[in-house]
Amino acid sequence: MSEASLGQSYRQIYRRRLAVLSVLVLALGLSFLVDVATGPSIFPLGELLRGLVDPSSLDQAKSVILWDVRLPYAIMAVLVGAALGLAGAEMQTVLNNPLASPFTLGISEAAAFGASLAIVFGVLFPVAIQTYTVPLFAFLTAFAACMIILALSRTFGAGAHAVILFGIALVFVFKALISLVQFVAEADALQQIVFWTMGSLGRATWEQLAIVTCVLIVCFPFSMRAVWMMTAMRSGEAQAASLGIPVERLRLVVLFRVSVLAGVAVAFAGSIGFIGLVGPHIARLALGEDHRLYLPGSALAGALILSLASIASKALIPGVVIPIGIVTALVGVPLFMTLIVRQRHRL
Amino acid sequence: MSEGLRIRDVSAGYGPRRVLHDITLPQLQPGTITAVVGPNAAGKSTFMKVLAGLLPSGGEIVLNGEAYLQRSPSARAKLVGYLPQSIPAGSGLLAYESVLGAYRMTSGSQDAEPVERVFRMLDLENVALRPVSELSGGKRQLVGLAQVLVREPRLLLLDEPTSALDLRWQIEVLRIVREAVEQRDAVALVCVHDINLAMRFCDMVAVLSEGRLLAAGPPSQAITSETLKTGWQVEARIENCSLGYPVVLADEPVRGETVVPMP
Numbered sequence: 001m002s003e004a005s006l007g008q009s010y011r012q013i014y015r016r017r018l019a020v021l022s023v024l025v026l027a028l029g030l031s032f033l034v035d036v037a038t039g040p041s042i043f044p045l046g047e048l049l050r051g052l053v054d055p056s057s058l059d060q061a062k063s064v065i066l067w068d069v070r071l072p073y074a075i076m077a078v079l080v081g082a083a084l085g086l087a088g089a090e091m092q093t094v095l096n097n098p099l100a101s102p103f104t105l106g107i108s109e110a111a112a113f114g115a116s117l118a119i120v121f122g123v124l125f126p127v128a129i130q131t132y133t134v135p136l137f138a139f140l141t142a143f144a145a146c147m148i149i150l151a152l153s154r155t156f157g158a159g160a161h162a163v164i165l166f167g168i169a170l171v172f173v174f175k176a177l178i179s180l181v182q183f184v185a186e187a188d189a190l191q192q193i194v195f196w197t198m199g200s201l202g203r204a205t206w207e208q209l210a211i212v213t214c215v216l217i218v219c220f221p222f223s224m225r226a227v228w229m230m231t232a233m234r235s236g237e238a239q240a241a242s243l244g245i246p247v248e249r250l251r252l253v254v255l256f257r258v259s260v261l262a263g264v265a266v267a268f269a270g271s272i273g274f275i276g277l278v279g280p281h282i283a284r285l286a287l288g289e290d291h292r293l294y295l296p297g298s299a300l301a302g303a304l305i306l307s308l309a310s311i312a313s314k315a316l317i318p319g320v321v322i323p324i325g326i327v328t329a330l331v332g333v334p335l336f337m338t339l340i341v342r343q344r345h346r347l
Numbered sequence: 348m349s350e351g352l353r354i355r356d357v358s359a360g361y362g363p364r365r366v367l368h369d370i371t372l373p374q375l376q377p378g379t380i381t382a383v384v385g386p387n388a389a390g391k392s393t394f395m396k397v398l399a400g401l402l403p404s405g406g407e408i409v410l411n412g413e414a415y416l417q418r419s420p421s422a423r424a425k426l427v428g429y430l431p432q433s434i435p436a437g438s439g440l441l442a443y444e445s446v447l448g449a450y451r452m453t454s455g456s457q458d459a460e461p462v463e464r465v466f467r468m469l470d471l472e473n474v475a476l477r478p479v480s481e482l483s484g485g486k487r488q489l490v491g492l493a494q495v496l497v498r499e500p501r502l503l504l505l506d507e508p509t510s511a512l513d514l515r516w517q518i519e520v521l522r523i524v525r526e527a528v529e530q531r532d533a534v535a536l537v538c539v540h541d542i543n544l545a546m547r548f549c550d551m552v553a554v555l556s557e558g559r560l561l562a563a564g565p566p567s568q569a570i571t572s573e574t575l576k577t578g579w580q581v582e583a584r585i586e587n588c589s590l591g592y593p594v595v596l597a598d599e600p601v602r603g604e605t606v607v608p609m610p
Contacts (some may be wrong), residue, residue, distance in 0.1 A: 006475055007459040008467060010443050013476060096435070196366075231448045233440045238431035239494065241401050242425030243452045288478075289439040290448075 017287045024286075024300040028078065031307040033182060035074040038314055039321075041065065048284035077310040077324070078303040079212040080269045081279070085255060086216075087261040088276025089283065089295055093230050094251045095153070096237070099339065101162050101276035102262035106170025107142050108273070111266035114141030114172045115180045116193040131207060139263030145170055146255040163268020199270035199325020208268045215264045219257050220299070226250065227291040234289050245279055272325045274332025275302045281339060349377035349532040350411050352502060357406035359397045363460050366393045367558045369406070375551065377532035379412075382545030382566075384538075385555035388472060388567070388578050391538045392432055394555065395506045399429035399538065410502055428500030432507050432538075434491040438479040442471065442490045445479055465497045468523060484511035492520065496527055503528065505533040508539065517541070521548040542595050546570055554578055567572035567593055576601055 037043040043051070043066065051058040051066050058066060088101040102108045114137035125133050152166045182193050195203070229250055232240045239245050265272070279302030280294075288296040309327045316322055352375040360366045376383050379534065383391050396402040398422050400416045408416055415426050432558050447462050454461075466475050469489045474482055479490060488511045503524060511515040521537070521544070528535045536553075539545050545552050546566035554561040554569055556578040557574060562569040575595065576582040583597040 006443070006463045006472055009442070009476055010447075010459075013441070058379035096437075098437070164606070228448055228451055229560065231444065232452055234435075234440050235448070235491075236431060236433075236435040236438075236492065237446050238396075238401065239434070239491070240450075241420070242399050242424065242427065242431075243449055244419070244421035245452070246420060284439055286443060288444070290441075290444050 011283050014290075014293075017290075019294050020286050021293055021297055021300065024297065024304060027305045028048060028300055028307060031304055031311065032074055033080060033091075035069045035077060035307050035310050036066070038311055039065075039070060040319055043070075063146070066222065072204040072206060072209055074307065074310065075209055076201045076269060077213070077306045079209065079216060080201070080265045080272065081275055081303035081306030082274065082299040083216060083219075083261040083265040084275040084306070085279030085283070085301040086220065086295060087258040088302070089280035089298035090223060090254045091231070091258050091276070092280055093233050093291070094254045095149075095163060096233070097163055098281075099277065099336075100167075101274070101278055101280075102142070102266075103256065103271070103273040104164060105145070105167030106174055106260075107145050107149075107258065107262045108271045108276075109171045109174035109178070109267050110145030111138035111142040111194045111263045112271045113177045113181070114138040114260050114263070115196050115267050116178050116185075116189075117141070119189045120181055120185045121193050122189075132211075135211060135264045135267035136269035139260055141174075142263040142266070143256060143259035145174070146259050150251070150255060194282040195323075196266070196270040198323035199328070200323040201269050202321060202323075204268065210262055212268060215260055219261055223252075223295050224256060224292075226254075227295060230254075230291040230295070231289070270323075270325055273329050274336060275306055277339070278302075278332060278339075279305060281335075350374075351376045351379075352534045352536075353407065353409040354398075357394075357397060357404055357408060358533075359393060359402050359404035361393075361402075365558070366390050367397065367404070370394065370555070370560050372553055372560070372563050373499055373551070375534050375536070377534060378529045379424075379550040380521070380528060380535045380537055380548070381551040381553060382539050382549035383553050384540070385561070386543055386568075389555040389578070390558040391555055392506050392594065393558075395429065395536065395538060398502070399427055399504050401429070415502075416538060421453075423547040423586065425498070426500055427502045427504065428495035428498050429504045430491050430495045430506055430508055434479070434487045436484075436487065440479055441476055442466075442479055442486075442493075443475040444495050445490060446493045450497045453498045461497050461499075465493045468496070469493050485513065485516065488512060489516070489520075492523075496523070499527075499531060501531065501533045503533060503537075505535065505537045507538050507540065509544065517544055518548070530531045541547050542570060542575075546591050546595070570595065 037048050055063050055067060066097040084102060092098055115134050118134040118137035122133055148170065149166055153163050156162065182190055185193060229245045232243050232245055233319065237247050250323030278299040282301040283294050287293040309324050313322045313324045313327045354370060354372045357370040358365065358367050359466055385395060393402065397404040398408060398597060415423055446465065450462055466472050471489055479487060488508060492508055498552055509520055512520060524535050527533060551564065552566045552569040553563040554574055561578050562574045572583055572585060575581055580601045581597045582599050582601060583595050585593050585595055588594045
């Protein structure tokens, strides 16, 4: 290989990966439109696009269906998928664990516990802040779970397999705590908690969408600022530290970000599994591990999977919307097991 | 100004466990390679981590008149290149990306030429665009070395850079390291298990045993039958080969005395 061709060849690979990233964007746009168009009543494409540009072109009923039901639902699928995909990718890098994700390490379950606490004891807070107490509690418990995982890994010098086992233990602990909260909850609160445990986009509101959007807008640039440090982390902790990267601080900052992303996603959409695991793996296969492309790719892949799952949740049983957490779990478990088999040499 | 590396009374450990005890070496001159040798668990890797600033330590460590460990980690990374003992096998980064990342992190430069040059130097061009996880242990080790060399550090700390390499590349690596230190008046410390390699290709040898310095100096002074007996617990002879270089010939483990247990 000649002197010039090595750099040129790499730039070709990089351009090809950029093209794949663009295809992901297009696929997500298409999936989003299909998600909005499908449901108990189908929007023809022309009518849908007209309704999006000019809401007054639709009759009152269709306008309500499009703007108050379909759009919040479809946008929430994209945002929550992106948040979970990004969170999973960052976790896998800083914990050097291909099986790490908010769901597999109990972070989502912890957030669901925080959310259920906020629901049950929400009456204690002023009405004006009650919309924010659920995501805030979800974030706090998710962050606490991240810190527990980190502390256990450090204390016992745990390898990848042990971290997953700690995560499974946390899932059981938080499941038990959620059951305890359910046990003492009033009937109304109990119904809401059950919604969280199944994972559903059905209650998405524009206000919630604004909160998730803000979180993504704040978190994503911070993630992208650290892409070179995160890329260097893939060469091992010792190598990263010798490059001047404050490994411990980076890990703490990233886990804080993961807690915010997972907390807000779980607070509004419930416990949706496997997106944070599968999204990054798809991105890794398609785009490699250069984090300049891997991080946005993971967010896009997560968004695309959840958007497709949203379509599937409406299409599997005509007239019925299955909670999306059930769909992602049914698709995610075989994928998760495939990953374990493929990654067994690293565990 | 290049004065080399001064190491005096260096002690370090992990928590309450002290691993290194008052290590003092003769001044390591610019443009030289010093081999750090010793039996298993002698503290060689800990010593390298201390010099790389990855482990807190006591004592005096001064490079070209500056206590560089006082610098911020990112400023220190511009001076010191450290190759850890093991390179993770699971990285999905392309070899080229892993070296490019190391270069960008320390130089901030967009120039790709130094990256390409180091791949040529280590004859890695054919594997440059393959994921690190698909490379053999030897090639991975060379990619790790490329990550160090591309930064053109003034202090090279290489922890067993030849352990996975064949005979030719063990020699090639030490030749390339010599070129690098001579060109930039840098100092290199290299942990190796092969004492003959150390004696043949390094300017100085430091022998560690149980966290203490057993001997240090030019190879023929540092490696003696007595050092080998005390440090490695082996009866050995040192003879000259046909080219006049000293060669260690190990005969048998020392009998009737406490043998340092293998970890």
